[in-house]
Amino acid sequence: MPNSQKNFSKNNYDYDDFHNSEIEVELATPWQRSAAYIINLAFFLVCCYVGTRLYIFHEGSQPKLMHIDDIALTICLLIPSIPFITAQWIMMSKTGQSFGKRLMKIKVINLDGRNPGFVGTVLIREILFHTIISTFSYLLIKIFNLNENSTEQICNYLITFVCFLMLFRTEANCRTFQDYLAKTIVIKK
Template sequence: MSNTQENFSINNHEYDHTADMEIEVELASPWNRISAYIINSLLLTLVAFIGVILSLFFVKFVLRSKSEDIVILSLIICISISLLIYAIFQFIQMSKTGQSFGKRLMGIKVIGIDGQNPGFVGTVLLREGIFNIIAEIISVTFVAIFVHLFNFPELATELLFAYLLPFICLIMLFRKSTNQRTLQDYLARTIVIKVEK
């Protein structure tokens, strides 16, 4: 069965390796994936804002302190705790279902190219953790090279390389010939599909 612009065929090998089962899934649209990313970003911002509100409440009504150091420490602790709780729920959701909150709202999910749930390793560790570490290393390396060796302006160079890999991934979302797989998908051997209703 050949791949079409909207479908992706998966060969699912049975445990006895004697029979092949081929299933066809519908790929998530680039717009659904972009929307899911925006939703996740907005939720992250909202959670951080809740941390700020909790911090201000804590400082004013519990500690009753006006010390700048206490206010800053309280902000750091409350925002960190809020983001940690959000991340734990997000990672559990992604590991179990292949869906972040944004993906769930948009009706899409991540699966392995073998058709299985990639679990924590594929969905969280590789697609999010390792990919972002690699992206940061590449960004820092190129900034150092261009700023220190070629005297490029530091701020402009940092902005350029901070958004280079996300921009490449955005372009890849629209490439039907590669099944709209991004760099994260290649790293984790995944695709993003529409959820069956």
């Protein structure tokens, strides 16, 4: 169902912030957004697979030293991941689309209809959001003396699940925590 700029003003946004202009957009469906997330995750997992294959290839030709092995694994994982992440950031900055969003024909825009750029899509929606989640996990671990690995995993799964549920809140324009943080919405292109 198309949403107009007036619909956004009904959801506690100041209509004057939109410079009295009206734009017509159709929100991305929860399934499109979920599919885009899964596609991006699949691409990243392929990068990790390539990295582990590089490590296995490298491991066969090197003597066994524990700290060197950890460094080698990290480097092997970074070799395919850095180009992928860089390409994602460039695409998100220029078009508001990641690989998954592009394949699903959706994109991120500011509430006023503009492209959020690098600051909105990468710094706020991705880096700041994940920094907040990591800080929250770290504080839970330190305050309550919890197991580090399981607490991080539980926090990540919980946030992902809550964000998934938020996609179905049509009265809130299907916005997730990242959307609220960056003042964005995800629309069909």
